Amino acid sequence: MDALAVGSLYALIALGYTMVYGILKFINFAHSDVFVLGAWTAYRAALCAGWTNDGVPEPIARWVLWILGLIAAVGLVLAVVGRTVVKPPPGALGQSGPARAGSTLLAVGVWGWACVGLVLLARVLKAGGMEYVAGGVILLLAMGTCGVVGFCIERLAYKPLRKAPRLNVLITAIGVSLLLQNVGQLDWMFGTQPARMPSLVAQDKPLLTILGTPNADGSIAGGVNVWLVDVIGAGTAIILMIALDRLVFQTKIGRAMRAVSYNPTTAALMGIPVDRVISFTFVLGAVLAAAAGFLYTQKYPGLLQPATGTWVLLGLKAFVAAVVGGIGNIRGAMAGGLLIGLIEFFGVGYVSTEYRDVYVFGLLIVVLLVRPSGLLGKAVAEKV
Amino acid sequence: MTKNATDQLPGPGGALLRAWWPVAAALGIALFAHLVLRPMLGDFPSKLLLDIGINIVLAVSLTMVNGFTGQFSIGHAAFMAVGGYTGAAIVYYGSYFAFGSEAVKAGVLSTLSVSHAGAPWFTSGDGLFLGSIIAGGLVAAACGYLVGLPSLRLRGDYLAIVTLGFGEIVRVLIQRTAEVSYDLDEIKAAPLVGIGQLFTQPRAEWQAPVWTRVGGALGFTGLPTYNSLFWSLAAAGLTLLVAYRIKVSSHGRALLSIREDEIASEAMGVNTTKYKIRAFVISSFFAGIAGALFAHTTGITLKASELGFVKSFDIIIMVVLGGLGSISGASIAAVILSLLPELLRKPGSLVELWPYAAGVLVLGVVLVAAGGTRPVAKRVGKALAGLGVASLVFAGAAAVAMKNGVDLSAYRMILYALALILMMILRPQGLFGVFEIWDRAAWDWLLPRRTSEPARRGVRP
Structure with missing residues (x-):
């Protein structure tokens, strides 16, 4: 059950890697940091909403509101000025630069206020006894924040490099990753101290036990324990994955995403707004990573400082999942994530706990040697 | 050749x-x-x-x-x-x-x-x-x-x-x-070759060859x-x-x-x-x-x-x-x-270098002004002026931050990451592209364009 729960989380993160790779053909190393950011955001939001470890609720910092208001105001001014005063150069498509920057800032600011609203909502819901709904609100908040962050990352860091060699984009991704890690370590962000995520779904015994042998006193020995947290985690992950699958394969934007992934130039010629599709993909990936981050902290509440290797390693494993499933292939990433989870936890359970990372990377190498395009990927012949 | x-x-x-x-x-x-x-x-x-x-x-x-x-x-x-x-x-x-x-x-x-x-x-x-x-x-x-x-x-x-x-x-x-052995007798007694418990952590009955510790x-x-x-x-x-x-x-x-x-x-x-x-x-x-x-x-x-892999990335960053x-x-x-x-470890000492940055700026402006029709002088001047302005802005921001009691050393890696991203966006081919420092083509961006078309595209002739 651990394997399934963690595996589905790997799958969620892997989806972000695989979608970005499928469209831009580069490994987004900053993705695991978005995942960590999601976890920490959820932690902060949960503290503000009234969950505590030590009984002292944390107030919402007032200056955060001021800064958000400022960003929103600047964005509003820029957007208005950009639309009315600054004329785009003749022949240019779309809005002028200031207008675009302004609308981005405006969106960030508005989302910041929305976050405050969501935290208050969660606080009210929690006070009203609806803890699950409040948890869902926190989840939404983390997802939205990471979506906005993902959007900004794509706009500011990756978009100027659309035509650059892939290695440059990769280095930029590493730069973004370093940036996120170190901003996260600042004192006024999350600090460098480890923290403990309060459990939003409190429980002291497993939901049910499969394959166990009942004792005389009614307790159950052995068997597989199914915890509520696993069910919620895996369930949310699977719902999100189904939603994504439907989005990609049955909607218009999904078709656009697949077209851009297949051939960006032709897609652009067919009238698909490639930049917008790429931004959307990033936001989608970041949103899923944030959800995975939140669910992961529910299962393993120990939150470490953002730059710690363990968390980055989680992201790496998710990347392995994407490769094993066939990189660029969305259903492959889901299957790969589950497979990695299964192999890791069965390896830990039946062989040895010390080599859990070796199993994962060993599987990676075996898969690459036997079937380089991944389990569900299809081999792409190189065109001259 | x-x-x-x-x-x-x-x-x-x-x-x-x-x-x-x-x-x-x-x-x-x-x-x-x-x-x-x-x-x-x-x-x-x-x-x-x-x-x-x-x-x-x-x-x-x-x-x-x-x-x-x-x-x-x-x-x-x-x-x-x-x-x-x-x-x-x-x-x-x-x-x-x-x-x-x-x-x-x-x-x-x-x-x-x-x-x-x-x-x-x-x-x-x-x-x-x-x-x-x-x-x-x-x-x-x-x-x-x-x-x-x-x-x-x-x-x-x-x-x-x-x-x-x-x-x-x-x-x-x-x-x-396993952990390192500090005991001469133990080291001499251990087998030199042998498979044993290669990667376990044995403390008592220890069979692995000494070089695995x-x-x-x-x-x-x-x-x-x-x-x-x-x-x-x-x-x-x-x-x-x-x-x-x-x-x-x-x-x-x-x-x-x-x-x-x-x-x-x-x-x-x-x-x-x-x-x-x-x-x-x-x-x-x-x-x-x-x-x-x-x-x-x-x-x-x-x-x-x-x-x-963090270390690996450090090396890759150098190469790129x-x-x-x-x-x-x-x-x-x-x-x-x-x-x-x-250098970034002590930002205070960097701020004290601002007169040099100002000097670079003045030199750049003079070159642009006096360059007249000479394109090399103008380009070098513009580059120097840009560098000077950027350094002055940086020094000014650092000075203001330090006056307000911000511990700048915490921002060391952030500056580093930002510099990396900016470098990749502004000069994607790296400092010298595929050329060596003594190749003329490495300085094309500074010099008037007289090199052949393949060299400009980054292909070594």
């Missing part, structure tokens, strides 16, 4: 000289740095210079794979770890077997800070160290062959992914080794510090030399052709897999050497966790910053990136 002046020297003596004078020069420079520069500079700058030497070896060796051949390896630190641990195990346990303790038996060449009046130039300890460096390089090269053989048949990003996986596996395996997650402690400015710079010099000779040889042209177009070079009869593996093995060899040097540096505890395929670019980037974190 250009000919060296020494190519014209006649006779076998000329050939010998032609082959060996650069080596002698490299060793001479290293010796000079060790004996003359080190006392002048003091301990800390010497240590920085030593780190620069190691980083040059790493960056230039990775250039052979990522730059020349265009294959993308992101597990370079793993080869460094393999070489480092091999060298460390040989020197540490070899010292016990040879001298009975791990104390440094160093001659003049190997002392970083203590001056040994009347000490021998080269001791048996130095010999052991030299042997361990070479052994480290060879073992790393063998690993490179094993990793490269299957994965280099694949194309594109798969090598990157396999090297990443290999790096993680090496790290995890090293972290699972390299410290695990705690790191390999108590290593004798043989490395010195001489060794580090000599290794850097030799690496540069080998890289350069490879680049201008027919072998190197085969590698460059793979980078430019793998299919075309295969069609021209280049055995791409063979050449890729060769480049990979040579690169791993030098990474191993760098690792062995790194392991025996003062103040270093050899830890596998520090040789993970310098320009993919540029040996001199990679070296210069290695120098810059070794010094930059140290």
Whole structure:
């Protein structure tokens, strides 16, 4: 059950890697940091909403509101000025630069206020006894924040490099990753101290036990324990994955995403707004990573400082999942994530706990040697 | 191809000289740095210079794979770890077997800070160290062959992914080794070869060969510090030399052709897999050497966790910053990136440099104003003025922040990351592109455009 729960989380993160790779053909190393950011955001939001470890609720910092208001105001001014005063150069498509920057800032600011609203909502819901709904609100908040962050990352860091060699984009991704890690370590962000995520779904015994042998006193020995947290985690992950699958394969934007992934130039010629599709993909990936981050902290509440290797390693494993499933292939990433989870936890359970990372990377190498395009990927012949 | 002046020297003596004078020069420079520069500079700058030497070896060796051949390896630190641990195990346990303790038996060449009046130039300890460096390089090269053989048949990003996986596996395996033994009797009693419980942590009944006890997650402690400015710079010099000779040889042209177009070079009869593996093995060899040097540096505890993929990325950043395929670019980037974190450590001292930034700005403005119709002067002037304005803005912001009591050293890595992203966006081809610093084409952006069209597009003529 651990394997399934963690595996589905790997799958969620892997989806972000695989979608970005499928469209831009580069490994987004900053993705695991978005995942960590999601976890920490959820932690902060949960503290503000009234969950505590030590009984002292944390107030919402007032200056955060001021800064958000400022960003929103600047964005509003820029957007208005950009639309009315600054004329785009003749022949240019779309809005002028200031207008675009302004609308981005405006969106960030508005989302910041929305976050405050969501935290208050969660606080009210929690006070009203609806803890699950409040948890869902926190989840939404983390997802939205990471979506906005993902959007900004794509706009500011990756978009100027659309035509650059892939290695440059990769280095930029590493730069973004370093940036996120170190901003996260600042004192006024999350600090460098480890923290403990309060459990939003409190429980002291497993939901049910499969394959166990009942004792005389009614307790159950052995068997597989199914915890509520696993069910919620895996369930949310699977719902999100189904939603994504439907989005990609049955909607218009999904078709656009697949077209851009297949051939960006032709897609652009067919009238698909490639930049917008790429931004959307990033936001989608970041949103899923944030959800995975939140669910992961529910299962393993120990939150470490953002730059710690363990968390980055989680992201790496998710990347392995994407490769094993066939990189660029969305259903492959889901299957790969589950497979990695299964192999890791069965390896830990039946062989040895010390080599859990070796199993994962060993599987990676075996898969690459036997079937380089991944389990569900299809081999792409190189065109001259 | 250009000919060296020494190519014209006649006779076998000329050939010998032609082959060996650069080596002698490299060793001479290293010796000079060790004996003359080190006392002048003091301990800390010497240590920085030593780190620069190691980083040059790493960056230039990775250039052979990522730059020349265009294959993308992101597990370079793993080869460094393999070489480092091999060298460390040989020197540490070899010292016990040879001298009975791990104390440094160093001659003049190997002392970083203590001056040994009347000490021998080269001791048996130095010999052991030299042997361990070479052994480290060879073992790393063998690993490179094993990793490269299957994965280099694949194309594109798969090598990157396999090297990443290999790096993680090496790290995890090293972290699972047993703790270092400090007891002479225990070391002598242990078997030299044998499989035993290779990667367990045995304390009582212990059967594994002695060289597998390299410290695990705690790191390999108590290593004798043989490395010195001489060794580090000599290794850097030799690496540069080998890289350069490879680049201008027919072998190197085969590698460059793979980078430019793998299919075309295969069609021209280049055995791409063979050449890729060769480049990979040579690169791993030098990474191993760098690792062995790194392991025996003062103040270093050899830890596998520090040789993970973060370290690999550091090396890649050097290579890309310098320009993919540029040996001199990679070296210069290695120098810059070794010094930059140290400079950013004390932002206050950087702020005090603002008069220089202002001077650069004035110089740039004067050049632009006085340049008239000379395009070179105008371009140089604009570049200098831009640099001056950027430095002044930075210094001003830093000064304001410090006045408000912000601890700037916390922002060190953030500045570093931002600089990296900006660099990639503003100058994607790195400092020198595919050219060397002495190539005219590397300065095209500064000079009026007179070079040929292929050179401008970044293709070496």
